[in-house]
Amino acid sequence: MVELPPGVAGSEDGGDLARRAAASVPPRGKVLVVDDQKNMRATTAIVLRQAGHVVEEAEDGAAAVQRLQQETFDVVLTDLRMPSVDGMEVLRAAQRLAPETQVIVMTAYGTIESAVDAIREGAYDFLAKPFKEDELLLRVSKALEKRRLLGEVSLFAGEFRKRYGLEHVIGRSAAMREVLDRVVRVAPTDATVLVTGESGTGKELVARAIHVASRRGDKPFVPVNCAAITETLLESELFGHAKGAFTGAIRARRGLFEEANGGTLFIDEVGETAPGFQAKLLRALQEGEIRRVGESAPVQVDVRIIAATNQDLRRAISERRFREDLYYRLAVVPVRIPPLRERREDIPLLAAHFVQRYNRRTAEGKILIPEALARLVEHEWPGNVRELENAIEQAAALSPSREIRAGDVHIEAVRDVGPGRDEDRRTLAEAVEDAERRTIEAALARCEGDLGRVARELGVSPTTLWRRMKRLAIDARGAVPPA
Structure with missing residues (x-):
């Protein structure tokens, strides 16, 4: 329903x-x-x-x-x-x-x-x-x-939501309630948080909510996207540099660690960083101090770190692309944002939010009729909330009448998944589901069907694990469902 x-x-x-x-x-x-x-x-x-x-x-x-x-x-x-x-x-x-x-x-x-x-x-x-x-x-x-x-x-x-900075985190599904509950509990602490999830799920929104609800909420929230900065400039961007430290450094510059002093530094796409930089980031976390490029004197900083990635860092560790010690420093409290396909009951809420925002901006009175909403709910949304927002904006702008109808919603139809399907032509969502299924089945085998152990190993709650097993049609015979 x-x-x-x-x-x-x-x-x-x-x-x-x-x-x-x-x-x-x-x-x-x-x-x-x-x-x-x-x-x-x-x-x-x-x-x-x-x-x-x-x-x-x-x-x-x-x-x-x-x-x-x-x-x-x-x-x-x-x-x-x-x-x-x-x-x-x-x-x-x-x-x-x-x-x-x-x-x-x-x-x-x-x-x-x-x-x-x-x-x-x-x-x-x-x-x-x-x-x-x-x-x-x-x-x-x-x-x-x-x-x-x-x-x-x-x-x-x-x-x-206003109290905890959650105004823009939309969702009442069980999966999102788990996220919000963890946000509310971790926000008052200074624990380092690692936010994981696919692109477009809203990782920065969650990071900002944690900051707003923390004792640092009145101090700076400084975001940096590691994937958008070249490796040679990233160290200077975060740690700062001395005058003449490298070609083009015509004056000394404070880095983002110092800009965020007293507040929160949000390091997005941390999985994209190189091992050399990871070592320096680890030292900054351990010692609470940084060294500007070209200087030897340390600078003390009081910064809370929230990191985010859409990569599987455990796999990156096994492939020697990410330092294991840094991972455990960052993932003191892991927060996983579920993809939209795992919380379809939130799609009507998100769709309504985007329609209302469009109406406020344009002074129009667009309404999403049930047939159009049903089409949105059926889609797999590989681009998650960001893709949904784009689809709503497009449908509202192109609908010739006040009503946004199913024909106004231009998204790729969900393709049937059947036996013998060409593996090279799978959608991203199908590939992810296959990976999830294999991971859960392997963990079930290792833990001999003990869902409590499986849930702990995979870093999810037993209820979430049981729900995913049902969605992925994983044979749960012999396994005991959570109470």
Whole structure:
């Protein structure tokens, strides 16, 4: 079952952590009643107030839009037919200004066409006038329940995430909860962290979150991409150099270690570094001091190191491309970011986030319809979140209407994987899955089916291991599932 978050037409929501975080949200709601007929508006408001809701009134669509710009409502109950600014415009304004607000449209004309149009535009429900009090209260109650669930997620994504610098780390899957839990626990310490994961999974976002939530959060966060700097310049870039240390060094220069003093140095693509540089980096970590190129005097630095790589450093160690002692210095706390194909339930959330960001930037009101979302969920995403973001941006820009349809989403279709498939024509995702399968099966054989030992050896939780075994169809007979 696919959960559809705000920004995706027909949304539903959930989340145990968020639900506990917002357990204190009161059951009554704040409702805006919009109707140009004063008697109808006043009567509806009275019924809702008697049920315990906080109710505000707007005499027409223009007044409603102005109120929505000034404050937030849980539910907007709006007449559909109004002069100048009608109920559809009120609906669009609510979606633009407060996407979690639930809109119920009222119409005295009650046609199927008007109801379908309103629902298609993103309304939660509709009421045909005249309606009974019980029917009104039931529809509002259901809309408030949906708003409450969305509010719980908003609380989790707002206060909790802001506190720990996680505003841009999107996901509520079990795999991402493991990541967030580890981030929250390691952030207050000064432990060195190694963030691993495929390209496009958001390793730097996680590194920044760790920094923001640490005691160094008000100090510099200095990133450096080792793959973007030549080997000859990398040492100078990180450690600095003296005047005349090499050709072109016309003045002394502080390195990034000194720039990050008191804060965090994020060393991205650390697996791309050469062994000679690795030895100097290891010394800096061990001694808490650096030597500028061309100088012999050490410089003391107080820097927390977070490193990241998309490479398998254990394999690099076995191939003598990476120092084992440096690996253990960096991987005091390893954090693995799962690829998008391992957390497909996060794709609707990410898609909605990117659609909303596009709408804020362009002042448009694009909506991703379920058929398009289903296509996104089916894709393997070898480029992970970065590829998904690109696909959403492209689809939103090229869609001729407000709705982003399946035909607007231009991604390579997922190819079937069958027996006898040409090994040379496998996708990257298929190759990775094959490697995962072989690694897990070999570990199962070594550990004689003991999933606890296998999980420890592979550096994942037993639950994650069991889930991957099921996804990869690994024969688990004789193995005991985690409690």
